[in-house]
Structures are given as C-alpha cells and as structure tokens.
Amino acid sequence: MTRKLTLLLSVMLILGLVLGGCAAPAGTTGTTAEQPEAATEAAPAGPFEPMVMAAENCDYGGEFKSMEAVDEKTVKFTLCYPDPAFPSKVAFSSFAINDAGYLESTGGGGTLVEQPNGTGPYKMVEWLRGDQIIFERNEDFWGEPAIAPTLVFRWSAESAQRLVELQAGTVDGIDNPGPDDFTVIEDDPNLQLAQRNGTNIFYLGMNNTFPPFDNERVRQAFAMAIDRQRLVDNFYPPGSSVASQFMPPAIFGYSEGQTWYEFNPDEAKKILEEEGVLPGFKTSITYRDVVRGYLPNPGVVAQDLQAQLADIGVEAEIVVMESGAFLDAADRGEIDGFHMLGWGADYPDATNFLDFHFGPGSSDQFGEGFPDIWDALQEGATKSKAEDRQPWYDQANELIKQHVPMIPIAHGGNGAAFKADVEGAYASDIGAEQFALMNPAGRDTFVWMQNGEPPGLYCADESDGEALRACEQVMQSLLAYEPGTGAVV
Known part of the structure; x- marks a missing residue:
C-alpha cells in the first residue's frame, strides 16, 4: 500500500471512531467464526458531539489538513492539495465506516479480522474454515434490505468445478469461468454470462x-x-x-x-x-x-x-x-x-x-x-x-x-456466470458485486462460488479480491460505486 493510502487509511479508521456505532462486538470460536446472538435491547445512543481532527500543517506527508464530524450525517474533509481521485478512494471498501466500540474492544486484530462488523446489507454469522461463509440479512440496514435473506460464499480453485456446480444448480453464481467455458455458458439456456471490462x-x-x-x-x-x-x-x-x-x-x-x-x-x-x-x-x-x-x-x-x-x-x-x-x-x-x-x-x-x-x-x-x-x-x-x-x-x-x-x-477479459433465473445479476468491473441486489428467483439463499477462501474479512487489512468481495457485503464506505462499474455515486 502506498504511503498516501496508508495515511488515508489511518484517518479513515479514526473516522470510524468519530462516526461509528453499529452492532455489538462478536465472540470467537475455534475453527468457525460466529456472530453471537444480538442483545435483546440496544444501548441508547448518546447525544451527538462534533469532533475535529486537524494537523498543524501538511508537512507530515499526508493529504488531510483537517477532518470534521459536522453532524450525525456529515463529515467535512479539508485537503492539503487537490486530489481528483479522493471520492474514488473514499468509496473503496478499505475505508469503510467502523463501529467505534468494536474497534476498541477488538484492539484492531483477531476477532476484527474474522468477524467484521459494519453498516452493510448483510452481517456475517458463521465462517466454516475451508468450506463456506454464511451471511444473513442485516435487519438494521439503513437502505433497501437485501433481497435474499441468506448469502453463502463457497470456493474452488478449479474453474471446471465451479461450472459443474452451477450447471448442477448447487450454486447461483460463480466467478471467473475458464477461458473455454464462455461459449458453453452462452449456449446453455439455463445459465447467463456477465462479462467485465479488463480493468x-x-x-x-x-x-x-x-x-x-x-x-x-x-x-x-x-x-x-x-x-x-x-x-x-x-x-x-x-x-x-x-x-x-x-x-x-x-x-x-x-x-x-x-x-x-x-x-x-x-x-x-x-x-x-x-x-x-x-x-x-x-x-x-x-x-x-x-x-x-x-x-x-x-x-x-x-x-x-x-x-x-x-x-x-x-x-x-x-x-x-x-x-x-x-x-x-x-x-x-x-x-x-x-x-x-x-x-x-x-x-x-x-x-x-x-x-x-x-x-x-x-x-x-x-x-x-x-x-x-x-x-x-x-x-x-x-x-x-x-x-x-x-x-x-x-x-x-x-x-x-x-x-x-x-x-x-x-x-484479462473475465466475468461471472449465474443461473438464468437470477434477476439483477451482474459482474462488477472492479470485482465489487453487491449480492444484496440480486434475486435468486425468490429462493431464500443465494450461493456464490469464487476462486479461493478469503484470507480475512476486515476490508482495511485486505488487498485480495476474494477477501474484499466478501467483506464488502458487511462493510460500507462513505461513498459507493455504481453497480457494475467503478463510477462513484
């Protein structure tokens, strides 16, 4: 990670402390990671207190002169120099809003990496190492609720195996079909192919x-x-x-x-x-x-x-x-x-x-x-x-x-494939598919199969696409990318 992005990341983590406030911290287990049952009563939120963080000058090498939490829904950045890419950077999942209490209680490692706690449409409920990760709809999500109540991530390093599972109907979507499988998918009326630009x-x-x-x-x-x-x-x-x-x-x-x-x-x-x-x-x-x-x-x-x-x-x-x-x-x-x-x-x-x-x-x-x-x-x-x-x-x-x-x-031209009955299926040019927007023909569970198991689930720690795609179902940033493209919305 570049020095600029490292400094930006540090500030965005502090921003999580400023604006944070999500679900309660989760516990850990041995080979699985699970979210505990939610508390029956949420602690009442205290009154909003404005906060400002400012540097004496810009000699420290970063791009922030100051950052201010103006009110509960507004944050103001003052930059040291023009940065036309700033909105795109802030929309990246590494800079997601964090729960202040959760960051403090986990100390920035261990539980935080295995059990992300964010403001996205899903929450992670169980990670069966070597097998699958299970997400459930976040009923407290601020926006439109996820269409499928349950989302499951599975993985296989073999593109042929991923296609076999899709053809058999055991999964609803797969990532990166093999080069020779594009025509097979396009010729199968039970499947649909979504291609990505080679970004x-x-x-x-x-x-x-x-x-x-x-x-x-x-x-x-x-x-x-x-x-x-x-x-x-x-x-x-x-x-x-x-x-x-x-x-x-x-x-x-x-x-x-x-x-x-x-x-x-x-x-x-x-x-x-x-x-x-x-x-x-x-x-x-x-x-x-x-x-x-x-x-x-x-x-x-x-x-x-x-x-x-x-x-x-x-x-x-x-x-x-x-x-x-x-x-x-x-x-x-x-x-x-x-x-x-x-x-x-x-x-x-x-x-x-x-x-x-x-x-x-x-x-x-x-x-x-x-x-x-x-x-x-x-x-x-x-x-x-x-x-x-x-x-x-x-x-x-x-x-x-x-x-x-x-x-x-x-x-590399690449893409994703889905069952033909999945509505709203698409492949993101930057690998940031939002599965909450996809409807698996009314089924309660959407099953996604990708190339590999995520090494971790805390977006700020990851650079691998398999991990980022998974954690992005749980964590969201101040800004977002338009589904299917990298345009900031």
Whole structure:
C-alpha cells in the first residue's frame, strides 16, 4: 500500500471512531467464526458531539489538513492539495465506516479480522474454515434490505468445478469461468454470462537488486523476448487484450498510442550476449497457483513463458509458492528471477495502479524505485483537472517502458456466470458485486462460488479480491460505486 493510502487509511479508521456505532462486538470460536446472538435491547445512543481532527500543517506527508464530524450525517474533509481521485478512494471498501466500540474492544486484530462488523446489507454469522461463509440479512440496514435473506460464499480453485456446480444448480453464481467455458455458458439456456471490462493487468516482474536484472538494457532485452500476443491468443478468454503498458485502457491514466517493445527474440538474444548474460544464464519463474481475472491459467502461462525463454537460450525453473508466502516474498523484494503477478482495479484511477506499484511508498517487488517516475506521479496526483493530469501519466508510462521494472502482458477479459433465473445479476468491473441486489428467483439463499477462501474479512487489512468481495457485503464506505462499474455515486 502506498504511503498516501496508508495515511488515508489511518484517518479513515479514526473516522470510524468519530462516526461509528453499529452492532455489538462478536465472540470467537475455534475453527468457525460466529456472530453471537444480538442483545435483546440496544444501548441508547448518546447525544451527538462534533469532533475535529486537524494537523498543524501538511508537512507530515499526508493529504488531510483537517477532518470534521459536522453532524450525525456529515463529515467535512479539508485537503492539503487537490486530489481528483479522493471520492474514488473514499468509496473503496478499505475505508469503510467502523463501529467505534468494536474497534476498541477488538484492539484492531483477531476477532476484527474474522468477524467484521459494519453498516452493510448483510452481517456475517458463521465462517466454516475451508468450506463456506454464511451471511444473513442485516435487519438494521439503513437502505433497501437485501433481497435474499441468506448469502453463502463457497470456493474452488478449479474453474471446471465451479461450472459443474452451477450447471448442477448447487450454486447461483460463480466467478471467473475458464477461458473455454464462455461459449458453453452462452449456449446453455439455463445459465447467463456477465462479462467485465479488463480493468486489470498481468505482468512478469523483475527485481533490479538481483543481477542481471540490475542492468536496464538486460530488462529491455527480456521485454523483447516475450511474445505477449501468443499468450493472449492461446490462454485468455474473449474480451482480453495484449497490454501496451501497465495501465488498462478503461482506467484514467492510460496513454493512448503508447506502444511496448516489439517481439524480437533475435535482438533480445543479441543484447543478452553483448551484456554477458548469455550463454549459460539460468533463472526462475515464480508464481502462485491462483486463478485471477488477469491470469486465468497460471500453470500453462508459466510453462509457455519457460518455453519462450528457452528459445533465446535462457533456462528457467518454474517455482510454485503458496499464495500468501508468495505475496509476502514479492513485497519484501526476495524473489530472484521472474515473478508472475497482476493487479485489478480497487478504484478507477491511475493512482491505484501506478502509485501503488511505482510510487515512493511502493513495495520492494521490483527492487530500487525510480525517482523520475516518482516525480511524474506526484505531479499527476496533485492536479485537479484531468487534462492537466494526463500528460504526467503519459510521462510516467513512458518512463516505466524505459526502465522496464516489469513486462506488461495482458488485460484479462473475465466475468461471472449465474443461473438464468437470477434477476439483477451482474459482474462488477472492479470485482465489487453487491449480492444484496440480486434475486435468486425468490429462493431464500443465494450461493456464490469464487476462486479461493478469503484470507480475512476486515476490508482495511485486505488487498485480495476474494477477501474484499466478501467483506464488502458487511462493510460500507462513505461513498459507493455504481453497480457494475467503478463510477462513484
């Protein structure tokens, strides 16, 4: 998480203390996590007391000058600089309204992570580890009540298994059908397909603290060695596209007309020989065996990349790591060789993609950062008008191409599938489906099956889409995204 977002998160957690007031704290059990029975009588709310938090100045590095709870339904932010992406950031679920008493009683860990307590249309009642999570309608929800009284999250890493369950009628919706399953779903009158725009990026990362990746010309050579079109044509579903840059076309900050290095394995091999990398270079391709919209077939993509590198004389060993360990190792800059990773939009702005990965507060997955990229991103993030911001992102995208911290490969087309009788079914471009809006033909329970089990359920602690989708059923922010898109409403 970038420094700016970390500071914003800290302030939003304090905002939870200012405006919080939800359900009573929950208890914990061993392998399951359950909400206790609600108290028969809620404690009366005290009178509203205005609260102001203000910084002496903006030298602390964040973007808030002050924050004020004006009344029970109004909060006022005074920023240190213009931030046109601020509404999108505040709508992101990491900045959900928190129950002050619950935050204080849990101490910010343990129970809080397993049993979220928020202001959303559902409340979590039981988490059967390795099996399912059960949510029930929040009868105290401030808005329209959830249509289905019960919501169940299940998971399977196998796209074929998810489709079989949907065809059998044991689930109402599934995430990320396999690339070969789109046509099957469209041809089945009992099913419906909802596609997402490719607001994501799959890339092949390199860490410049490990030789020979500390040589910019070597990184450029590897960029020429990868046939990205071949990967998209063979292993991605309809709606996918070859990436010309890190930014997806549908997100602000994309540079129209920018091109990536042409596929030229002969030139790549020549440069690697000139730089003393070839002959005899051995390396690795490390990844986690987890399906994502940006990477629907991780294993076969890794094998194809291995074969492409072999074509220029590079021997690459494939290394598969457990998901959490892999992400931690990548963030700490510990992966020597290539690593396969990607990113999906949390909110639709360049800051979510570029600042997070290439800004001064980014992780160490690419090694040492690039100050010229930092400067461009700083300028782009603090201009109030889109036409003033875009030239700085054009510059940042061109500098990323020059420095090649990673090789952008694909914007993955993806989607979700549902039973044909589910009304209001849709797939969110940013993976933020609101299941409270979907009607499973009058059935009392809506069952959703996704790729994996959430590592946690407290939105502020999570960056994984599987976790965010689950916690977003329980927690809501000050602002919201329009269903199906990333537009702020």
